[in-house]
Amino acid sequence: MPKQTFHNLPKDKREKIVNAAIDEFAEYGLENASTNRIVANSGIAKGSFYQYFKDKTDVFDYLMEVVAQEKTDFFKGKHPPQKNMDTFEYFRWMVKAGMEFNSAYPRMAQAASRVLFVEGLYYGKNFAEYHQKTQEALTAMIKQAMKNGEVDPSVDVELAVMIMETWSNAITTYIITEGMKQKDIMKWVRSAKTQEKIDKMLYVMEYGLRKTESKFEKSIGST
Amino acid sequence: MPKQTFHNLPKDKREKIVNAAIDEFAEYGLENASTNRIVANSGIAKGSFYQYFKDKTDVFDYLMEVVAQEKTDFFKGKHPPQKNMDTFEYFRWMVKAGMEFNSAYPRMAQAASRVLFVEGLYYGKNFAEYHQKTQEALTAMIKQAMKNGEVDPSVDVELAVMIMETWSNAITTYIITEGMKQKDIMKWVRSAKTQEKIDKMLYVMEYGLRKTESKFEKSIGST
DNA sequence: TGGTCATGTGACTAGCAGGTCACATTTTAC
DNA sequence: GTAAAATGTGACCTGCTAGTCACATGACCA
Numbered sequence: 001m002p003k004q005t006f007h008n009l010p011k012d013k014r015e016k017i018v019n020a021a022i023d024e025f026a027e028y029g030l031e032n033a034s035t036n037r038i039v040a041n042s043g044i045a046k047g048s049f050y051q052y053f054k055d056k057t058d059v060f061d062y063l064m065e066v067v068a069q070e071k072t073d074f075f076k077g078k079h080p081p082q083k084n085m086d087t088f089e090y091f092r093w094m095v096k097a098g099m100e101f102n103s104a105y106p107r108m109a110q111a112a113s114r115v116l117f118v119e120g121l122y123y124g125k126n127f128a129e130y131h132q133k134t135q136e137a138l139t140a141m142i143k144q145a146m147k148n149g150e151v152d153p154s155v156d157v158e159l160a161v162m163i164m165e166t167w168s169n170a171i172t173t174y175i176i177t178e179g180m181k182q183k184d185i186m187k188w189v190r191s192a193k194t195q196e197k198i199d200k201m202l203y204v205m206e207y208g209l210r211k212t213e214s215k216f217e218k219s220i221g222s223t
Numbered sequence: 224m225p226k227q228t229f230h231n232l233p234k235d236k237r238e239k240i241v242n243a244a245i246d247e248f249a250e251y252g253l254e255n256a257s258t259n260r261i262v263a264n265s266g267i268a269k270g271s272f273y274q275y276f277k278d279k280t281d282v283f284d285y286l287m288e289v290v291a292q293e294k295t296d297f298f299k300g301k302h303p304p305q306k307n308m309d310t311f312e313y314f315r316w317m318v319k320a321g322m323e324f325n326s327a328y329p330r331m332a333q334a335a336s337r338v339l340f341v342e343g344l345y346y347g348k349n350f351a352e353y354h355q356k357t358q359e360a361l362t363a364m365i366k367q368a369m370k371n372g373e374v375d376p377s378v379d380v381e382l383a384v385m386i387m388e389t390w391s392n393a394i395t396t397y398i399i400t401e402g403m404k405q406k407d408i409m410k411w412v413r414s415a416k417t418q419e420k421i422d423k424m425l426y427v428m429e430y431g432l433r434k435t436e437s438k439f440e441k442s443i444g445s446t
Numbered sequence: 447t448g449g450t451c452a453t454g455t456g457a458c459t460a461g462c463a464g465g466t467c468a469c470a471t472t473t474t475a476c
Numbered sequence: 477g478t479a480a481a482a483t484g485t486g487a488c489c490t491g492c493t494a495g496t497c498a499c500a501t502g503a504c505c506a
Binding site for chain 2 (some may be wrong): 495
Binding site for chain 3 (some may be wrong): 034035036046047050055056
């Protein structure tokens, strides 16, 4: 975590450093991020950087805290739309709120997803933590769905969680990589076409999850 | 592509270099791979390396050719199990054959998946090529499935392809990262537990895809 | 044997990385 | 005011990288 000297800094200077770091991680990931570039882009001296942070992973850890905080605030701002949502509706809402967040803070999202999903898969550590939290949340969710009778109790919980996580991650990656190609990400994310695509994907998932275990009979076809 | 000098090399020397390169890419990806380490581990001089290859991406391109060749041979070896498979059975067979390949050549698979999926997502090029090929194959497959009446014709083809690709990639990543933790990957992949897990995932996908479009009525529950 | 051409080699260059540290500057305390 | 403590700074160190090149070694042929 950053040293006290960093927290003592005036707000605008802190923000300049944070923004430079976000851009750096978004562009190069954690492994290939250059502290030299970060200091150059934030207009501070090399020595100062090491007076604020232990090293670049220290900056990154701090960034992840900032992202978590921003995300929490963002989600709180989005009033949970209805009272009586079933679990899948709630999941769909969550995924979409996540999409909104990612398009509202694209660089931040890109930096986080890049390091966590992409490098994290191989270097562990940060990813493992994130992964565990997600799994716990989704496990609680799917168990609730079973109690509510929305999911067949014979469905493998671990499996359902894996499926939901895979989709959630796939969508995040999709939004971030595709979204980068758009000139107005927010507009693109909110477009009917994008929303419909996401909806459909989640419906396929939902339809598959609701009841699956029983191998299901052949010849269900559309006829 | 490698220069003639490389192809003139005795087989064992060529293999030593290729193996060192595979290990390097598997461990560090393309971006962070070190030619210094590759030459050190293959017991050749730095200068020789540059007499065989243009640079490290040249080695990588060659490796991908080797992998493609090995994979083709591997798939040919696996006799297509039955004559009258429906499309989903065929897809399941393909995914499983892919898993077998990945566990038979784990380092190769790790190197390829790491560079293509992980770095490729951001650096494009190699990934784009692979991506397009996969999409074409899957598109043909899903269209066939519609003709056969196995998939509702109202299902969005592009969407179905995306879903199949996502799952195929997710499973590959899962096998490679989880498999690395096992002492005997092949045994782990072939274990009933692993196979069952994959089966279930694919069944969820299949069940979701067979018929989805029609929003589907609420209250399908298991009651 | 001597000559020619292909191949092997590792010291060397230039550039960038992370990190340090002696010193300059500013802020605070008295 | 003056002393002390905190903060700012960039030249410098070591270690890595990709890539080059003058030279050594080997293979082939007359």
